[in-house]
Amino acid sequence: MFDPADFPKPTMISVNGIELEVFECGQNNVGRPIVLCHGWPEHAFSWRFQMPALAAAGYHVIVPNQRGYGNSSRPKDVTAYDIEQLTGDLVALLDHFAYETAVFVGHDWGANVVWSTAMLHPDRVEKVVALSLPYQQRGEIPWIDFIEGFLGSDHYMVHFNRRPGVADAILDENRHQFLTNLFRKNEPNMAPEPGMMMINLARAKDPVGEPLMSDLELSVFDSAFEASGFTNSINWYRNLDRNWHLLEKVNPVIQHPALMIYGDRDLVPKSPNLSDFVPKVDVVCLDAGHWLQQEMPVETTGVILNWLRQTSEV
Template sequence: MTSLKILPADFPEPTLVRVNGVELEVFEAGRENAGGAVVLCHGWPEHAFSWRLQMSALAAAGYHVIVPNQRGYGNSSRPAAVTDYDIAHLTGDLVALLDHHGYEDATFIGHDWGANVVWGLALLHPDRVNRVINLSLPYLERGEKPWVEFLEDLLGGDSHLVHFNRQPGVADAVFDANTSRFLRNLFRKNEPPREPQPGMAFIELAHAETPLGDPVMSEDELAVFVSAFETSGFTGSLNWYRNLDRNWHLLADVDPVVHQPALMVYGDRDVIARSANLAEFVPGVEVTSLDAGHWIQQEKPDELNQAILEWLGRARRS
């Protein structure tokens, strides 16, 4: 199978769409395939461009592919209030995007924090989601403790999930001051194993002189991410994390079961732990894994596209 490559110059031109009180920068492929919408939701610290290697494959298979830079990212709106990035706002943006395009429902594909939003969307707006495909981040059970406290007990205060909440503004400043180095050091694959280091890993990464492993993308591709974050800064995207406890409260009275058919794709080399009880909360889930790290759709685009299209094809026929 030939490895895919999409040059930045070949990426679709965006449209600014006003939805849910914000403007979203939206990229599309396969507009002629109206009727079968697939919405791709990026993670952190990413960009709609991270789906460049999936868009044309999905469009060629007959889908209308809609890829927003979600609020806080790229040229989309960056509200000042932290609470404007909670799960109600993030899922509300996606529902309003469906309304804008005239769709009752769509298939949603998420990666990393985008997967978290898609899980939340399936719970909060189940009638707008016909199928779920999520990469890297499995469904997170809402336990007895608010998530930040739970994660602090589990992972300690140096976990980025805790640090972003307990020390707001600290990581933002470091990432803003070292944007190119941070992203270059972060988007890596085939990293050699190493002992855990003291300190918050992402801050250490932003200061590291030498990246480990191999680059996930070319210099031209990386430049898209660097340019976007040099313009937007990191605070809006980090505010997604700062709503973990608010989201925990917002989901208190919501049915915790995802009833839609779902495909969960893990990377065998990803540091994110697999769910031990995924089928309990996502009973219609099929699980697969690829020989990849965290950046699955960019590391293994051919294999991922094949897995997605085969699963969607079976779902279409059933």
Template sequence: MTNRADFPEPTLVQVNGVELEVFEAGRENMGKPIVLCHGWPEHAITWRRQMSVLAATGYHVIAPNQRGYGNSSRPTEVTDYDIAHLTGDLVALLDHYGYEDAVFVGHDWGAFVVWSLAQLHPDRVNKLINLSLPYMERGEKPWIEVMETLLGDDFYFVHFNRQPGVADAVLDANTSRFIRNLYRKNVPPTPPEPGMAFINLAEAETPLGDPAMTESDLAVIISAFETSGFTGGINWYRNLDRNWHLLADAEPMIKQPALMIYGDRDLSIPRFERLAEFVPNVEVVGLDCGHWIQGEMPEETNRVISEWLDRQD
């Protein structure tokens, strides 16, 4: 529970063999769905500042805690978090509400799921909006293999896969500090340090920059991970090469209208300059912020999304 007057109480929905904790706004707008998909290590409350605005503009807003997060199911098998399962949950969520398709919005890992949903189930996505993470070209080699070659063993994607359980334990032992150190904006550039970045962050005594989220929202996220632990969310990373194989036969072109929003100060994720080759109907916007776009610049994010949706109608 969030104990926030301006954030809806959740319902638990049975879909695709799991139970998802789902937050809704604008149920009076049934028939015009928009589904908001969080990233890692996030929670549906990261969309709080968007939900009421989208509901006011006529949308039925659906924001699930995806599998592994919050009070949603946390399967024990790593392969239960592959892209077939994650996109299958969203398809089943549409079926639960009786929707043929919807607008999908994703941030970070949620964006990867939305891009993949448009490839694997294109008839269920009528428009898509992604924040931070652009479309990932599949390439000739599995993604973790490529990252290991280019970025080394300590790169967090590689570390999560090659040293299972190590980072999970450190993050679980330092949940509050890790979340508070992670959700920051205006972080000054610092030279790379040895070791795995997220483990270092979880153990850092002093955060850099400024808080990127309100104290009450942070408290919800911290409480959720103190209950769930981090392994479910990290298991999404542990399926990246499996996802590479599962997407082998998927149509690489995404033809639906798409909006890509980058944080211009987000040093963790570079822009994909060839995005339009794979997503020809894409519009690209950059905002003067870091990685936590919808939390750092909520009003600007809402304006960009609302104006783009208006132009699609």
């Protein structure tokens, strides 16, 4: 396990009209930036195992708490969390450090932001590494309508959008229980039911699966969401349909070298046609659940470093 006292101290950086809380390793490795983007409901701390290893490999490791998280800015307007703003934050972060391009690594929602950065700002991206969430194809109908039609109205993403504020209050009220139940290693046939999964997890008294982290590690997430609440981060979901419209005229094919890392026990399905939209993608599967970089840190870091080396030699 990891002692939070060993995590780098943050710097507040003004970008794109907001402030981001940014953690760094390998600042002396000028010219080799790699940006790590967390998912929901997480924190830059989720990359604690990868940061020193990437720095030791010669990278300037830049890890923001993205808008709405930690001590970063929390705009009140829901549309402040659309994909143009989220990707704009990352590009502005590169500008702050005077970097033209970087390797972008994302997990869960962070992977979605990284894929979108490659589409919206292709000239600023060197390579893409995505964990858990594959490229999401833009279909013929907006994403929330699609999810509702395919998975039902009780799916948590639909609930977040159709009943604003309800889940937020439940998660805020049951914050510690929710995070304790959520951050578990997914065991075969023991994953939580879909649909109202997030609200069910907030209320469940009997956690399923082995804890993902120590109480001390979990306290970092717990303290962060105690201060921020969940609404700001849930607002990312409330922009899914807006994002669908914003991406309407964007070239959907990503030409950058890309690495997709799946967890075989993850509830997130693998993409059946990933290479159609990401033709230069390499795919690796690990025997893990959703929280790859925390559940299997050594293996996940090794896969990323090996792929970065291989693609640099080509």
